Amino acid sequence: METIVVGGGAIGLGIAWRLSQRGRDVLVLERAEPGSGASYHAAGMLAPITEATFGEDALLRLNLTSAAAYPAFLRDLAAATGRSLQSGAPGTLFVALDRDQLEALERLYEFQRGLGLAVEWLRGSRCRELEPALHPAVRAGIGAAEKEVDPRSLTAALGCAVAAAGGRVRSGAEVARLLWTGGHITGVALTTGEEIAAPSVVLAAGCWSGGIAGVPKEVADAVRPVKGQILRLRPRAGEALPIGHLLRTEEVYLVPRSSPARGDEIVVGATVEEQGFDTSLTGGGVYELLRAAIEVVPGVREMKLAEASAGLRPGSRDNAPLLGPLSDPPFGPLSGGWGAAGLVVATGHHRNGILLTPVTADAIASVVCEGVVPEAIAPFRPDRFARACC
Amino acid sequence: METIVVGGGAIGLGIAWRLSQRGRDVLVLERAEPGSGASYHAAGMLAPITEATFGEDALLRLNLTSAAAYPAFLRDLAAATGRSLQSGAPGTLFVALDRDQLEALERLYEFQRGLGLAVEWLRGSRCRELEPALHPAVRAGIGAAEKEVDPRSLTAALGCAVAAAGGRVRSGAEVARLLWTGGHITGVALTTGEEIAAPSVVLAAGCWSGGIAGVPKEVADAVRPVKGQILRLRPRAGEALPIGHLLRTEEVYLVPRSSPARGDEIVVGATVEEQGFDTSLTGGGVYELLRAAIEVVPGVREMKLAEASAGLRPGSRDNAPLLGPLSDPPFGPLSGGWGAAGLVVATGHHRNGILLTPVTADAIASVVCEGVVPEAIAPFRPDRFARACC
Numbered sequence: 181m182e183t184i185v186v187g188g189g190a191i192g193l194g195i196a197w198r199l200s201q202r203g204r205d206v207l208v209l210e211r212a213e214p215g216s217g218a219s220y221h222a223a224g225m226l227a228p229i230t231e232a233t234f235g236e237d238a239l240l241r242l243n244l245t246s247a248a249a250y251p252a253f254l255r256d257l258a259a260a261t262g263r264s265l266q267s268g269a270p271g272t273l274f275v276a277l278d279r280d281q282l283e284a285l286e287r288l289y290e291f292q293r294g295l296g297l298a299v300e301w302l303r304g305s306r307c308r309e310l311e312p313a314l315h316p317a318v319r320a321g322i323g324a325a326e327k328e329v330d331p332r333s334l335t336a337a338l339g340c341a342v343a344a345a346g347g348r349v350r351s352g353a354e355v356a357r358l359l360w361t362g363g364h365i366t367g368v369a370l371t372t373g374e375e376i377a378a379p380s381v382v383l384a385a386g387c388w389s390g391g392i393a394g395v396p397k398e399v400a401d402a403v404r405p406v407k408g409q410i411l412r413l414r415p416r417a418g419e420a421l422p423i424g425h426l427l428r429t430e431e432v433y434l435v436p437r438s439s440p441a442r443g444d445e446i447v448v449g450a451t452v453e454e455q456g457f458d459t460s461l462t463g464g465g466v467y468e469l470l471r472a473a474i475e476v477v478p479g480v481r482e483m484k485l486a487e488a489s490a491g492l493r494p495g496s497r498d499n500a501p502l503l504g505p506l507s508d509p510p511f512g513p514l515s516g517g518w519g520a521a522g523l524v525v526a527t528g529h530h531r532n533g534i535l536l537t538p539v540t541a542d543a544i545a546s547v548v549c550e551g552v553v554p555e556a557i558a559p560f561r562p563d564r565f566a567r568a569c570c
Numbered sequence: 571m572e573t574i575v576v577g578g579g580a581i582g583l584g585i586a587w588r589l590s591q592r593g594r595d596v597l598v599l600e601r602a603e604p605g606s607g608a609s610y611h612a613a614g615m616l617a618p619i620t621e622a623t624f625g626e627d628a629l630l631r632l633n634l635t636s637a638a639a640y641p642a643f644l645r646d647l648a649a650a651t652g653r654s655l656q657s658g659a660p661g662t663l664f665v666a667l668d669r670d671q672l673e674a675l676e677r678l679y680e681f682q683r684g685l686g687l688a689v690e691w692l693r694g695s696r697c698r699e700l701e702p703a704l705h706p707a708v709r710a711g712i713g714a715a716e717k718e719v720d721p722r723s724l725t726a727a728l729g730c731a732v733a734a735a736g737g738r739v740r741s742g743a744e745v746a747r748l749l750w751t752g753g754h755i756t757g758v759a760l761t762t763g764e765e766i767a768a769p770s771v772v773l774a775a776g777c778w779s780g781g782i783a784g785v786p787k788e789v790a791d792a793v794r795p796v797k798g799q800i801l802r803l804r805p806r807a808g809e810a811l812p813i814g815h816l817l818r819t820e821e822v823y824l825v826p827r828s829s830p831a832r833g834d835e836i837v838v839g840a841t842v843e844e845q846g847f848d849t850s851l852t853g854g855g856v857y858e859l860l861r862a863a864i865e866v867v868p869g870v871r872e873m874k875l876a877e878a879s880a881g882l883r884p885g886s887r888d889n890a891p892l893l894g895p896l897s898d899p900p901f902g903p904l905s906g907g908w909g910a911a912g913l914v915v916a917t918g919h920h921r922n923g924i925l926l927t928p929v930t931a932d933a934i935a936s937v938v939c940e941g942v943v944p945e946a947i948a949p950f951r952p953d954r955f956a957r958a959c960c
Contacts, residue, residue: 413853463803463860464871470857481854488875 181207183380183548184368186355186392188214190222190331190534191526192384193338193349194541197260199382200345202549207376208342209368211354211388215335218386221410221491222331222534223435223447226250226267229297229324230274230428231531238559239500240295243532245556246539250327253538260341265334267327267437272426275307275314275321277475281430282319289322299324313422313479328426330439331534355385358394358523365522380548382524386494387457389527396506396523398566403502403528405457406495408450409465411473413483415444422446422479432472434480445486448473452531459490496528501536502562503543504553524548525562571597573770573938574758576745576782578604580612580721580924581916582774583728583739584931587650589772590735592939597766598732599758601744601778605725608776611800611881612721612924613825613837616640616657619687619714620664620818621921628949629890630685633922635946636929640717643928650731655724657717657827662816665697665704665711667865671820672709679712689714703812703869718816720829721924745775748784748913755912770938772914776884777847779917786896786913788956793892793918795847796885798840799855801863802877803870805834812836812869822862824870835876838863842921849880886918891926892952893933894943914938915952 185196188210199206208214225231228243251266258264276282292299300323307321308314342349357369358381367377383389387405415421421444427434435447451465466488473480496502506523526544529536543557575586578600586598598604615621618633641656648654666672682689690713697711698704732739747759748771757767773779777795805811811834817824825837841855856878863870886892896913916934919926933947 411853416850460806461875462871463801463864463873463875466856466875467860467864467871470853470860474853474857481852481857483853485851485853485856485878488878 181378184378185382185384187384188349189217189219189386190335190537191540194537195382195544196347197338197341198541198545200342200347206347208349209353209355210351213351214339214349218491218493219331219335221489223449224329224331224534225435226327226535230272246536249538257337260344261337263337265329269328269426270424272324272326273321274428275318277317311423311425313477315476328435355392380522384526387492398563399525402496402565404495405492407453407455407490409461409490410449411469412487413446414486422477429476461488461490493530494528495530497565499530501560502528503557503560504562505547571768574768575772575774577774578739579607579609579776580725580927581930584927585772585934586737587728587731588931588935590732590737596737598739599743599745600741603741604729604739608881608883609721609725611879613839614719614721614924615825616717616925620662636926639928647727647731650734651727653727655719659718659816660814662714662716663711664818666709667707701813701815703867705866718825745782770912774916777882788953789915792886792955794885795882797843797845797880799851799880800839801859803836803873804876812867819866851878851880883920884918885920887955889920891950892918893947893950895937
């Protein structure tokens with residue numbers, strides 16, 4: 181075994197695929213089933229532009245880089261697996277339903293324009309031309325050329341791609357501890373006590389990353405679960421989806437898609453809750469999602485509520501991921517520079533895990549195989565929170 | 571086999587139990603699992619008073635009779651099975667949240683008083699004293715001494731009671747056809763083709779009653795599925811239920827209980843929809859239930875949404891059940907009077923199936939065993955819709 185990847189979500193599988201493609205001998209250890217964590221619940225919006233938030237410029241650039249990498253990533257994946265996951269979505273509409281939302285939307289538009297993002301201001305009538313199912317109250321919208329990908333199809337395809345490239349994935353293998361010897365990682369121990377040796381370990385365990393013994397404290401402390409409740413609705417038999425665009429308001433998003441596995445659906449998400457590892461649905465959470473979705477697309481009332489679920493995003497202190505090698509092992513400094521300790525981190529992707537899968541997979545593969553930290557991920561050093569305290 | 575009961579819901583099992591107790595050799599044929607139809611989804615309010623509706627006096631009397639019979643019925647059931655299902659609920663509060671609801675509540679109160687029902691008018695402050703979790707906007711309420719029973723525990727206990735009394739229940743046995751010979755029923759045929767002979771058949775197949783060949787047309791045409799979406803919420807770990815009373819508004823009801831099987835829960839119901847045999851949840855259905863529940867008890871927001879489901883009530887043309895023998899077989903008149911044809915009907919209980927289980931079970935047992943139609947069910951002849959047309 182050359183490299184163990186801890187975590188079989190989109191991030192871990194994406195990394196394992198790229199490593200396997202480069203000829204690395206890779207084993208993914210997944211505590212449950214591949215793709216059953218945050219990836220399973222994710223909506224799969226590839227929305228760097230309409231997710232752009234004040235004060236997160238570095239993250240925006242990373243998001244844009246990954247969105248730009250997505251088409252080639254999916255083409256590669258289709259070539260490897262025969263599964264085409266390209267989205268047909270005509271883009272995102274971020275709409276305002278009342279005066280307050282309109283003012284906020286105008287500020288967002290100015291902010292986006294200031295960043296040079298490709299956004300278009302649309303009058304309400306134009307929004308309704310594009311999406312006749314929108315509530316008549318829609319005042320205006322921002323249009324952006326964004327896509328989506330079905331996260332469940334993505335992780336399924338990545339799992340196949342890993343196998344096709346010679347990698348392995350073990351389900352039900354929960355890592356309890358990273359094993360260190362003389363300041364270098366030597367493998368992992370499972371909760372069963374089984375030890376698996378490897379000179380290189382990638383930590384991609386999402387919100388569970390902090391619970392693994394031997395993970396450096398500055399990494400473990402930086403990652404926490406951020407609960408999201410999310411709904412999936414389907415049209416009645418014989419009816420079409422009411423919308424084609426990805427839709428957003430300041431309260432909710434709606435992602436329409438035709439999933440190969442599940443047929444037509446709209447994903448409505450998502451709450452953002454600090455509730456530890458709790459994954460309960462709540463009366464208020466489901467209520468607010470339905471209310472906000474019905475407010476913008478009244479036809480959601482008539483759709484079947486096919487699924488309601490809650491997942492745990494790996495949140496970080498600054499909402500940006502932790503990416504790259506550890507310069508030092510957890511028990512003291514080590515000569516040899518970045519990556520010498522053998523542990524590479526890829527977690528804390530928060531709301532952007534699906535979007536950031538291509539850039540993360542490619543960059544982490546470069547770190548592991550070449551010992552090089554690509555410029556794209558340089559601002560996201562996994563030990564940046566430790567340094568911030570000093 | 572002396573008597574076949576078609577349908578293993580609360581009604582069919584209740585009848586089978588009472589028949590078995592009287593020494594009848596009884597077989598219940600259930601298309602799926604016992605208690606998995608309308609009974610599974612039902613809230614279990616035993617609410618003859620607050621369900622009382624203008625123009626349904628005969629049904630009100632039947633409901634009151636059955637509510638009065640419930641304590642003894644449950645005592646018998648506990649004696650037979652060792653399971654106590656007695657409710658600890660302190661009664662029902664039917665509350666008004668705004669001026670319009672207040673005026674409607676005043677009219678309802680006058681109507682109930684006119685019928686001599688035991689209802690009490692409560693000021694808003696008194697309602698909040700009784701239930702501090704009520705929304706502060708509650709203007710007034712009607713109090714009534716009503717109870718509840720957990721329908722899933724009820725059908726489970728009835729299944730045990732049937733077995734304990736020597737009856738049998740077959741799951742996955744779907745009746746396709748009633749068998750008639752010379753104007754008398756001779757048994758049933760299953761969808762598998764298997765025929766089971768019996769001189770006496772009780773039709774208690776709920777909304778599926780009309781789909782069985784050989785059921786007299788006036789019965790088959792009178793019963794239809796009426797869809798109800800319903801929610802079950804649970805408190806967070808370590809927290810208590812926010813309410814003790816059964817609560818109603820004109821939009822929603824909330825039934826708090828501590829289920830032996832599931833622990834503390836509040837059942838929030840229910841939509842009333844004409845959607846044929848469709849049992850989908852819908853965005854609008856779940857939304858309206860949550861909205862109305864949160865409006866009257868804001869603490870519902872914090873509760874776990876444990877279950878959302880949809881069942882099919884057996885609706886009838888006048889919302890009252892079809893109870894008793896067929897005077898004539900479906901293929902022509904028969905000498906010998908009521909019950910001679912061997913088919914006894916017990917379906918169409920609509921919103922009142924759980925409430926009406928005791929009176930239905932006792933009355934139908936009298937019909938089958940003694941050929942007597944008890945006065946309580948006389949207004950609910952199963953052929954009353956045929957006669958109404960002539």
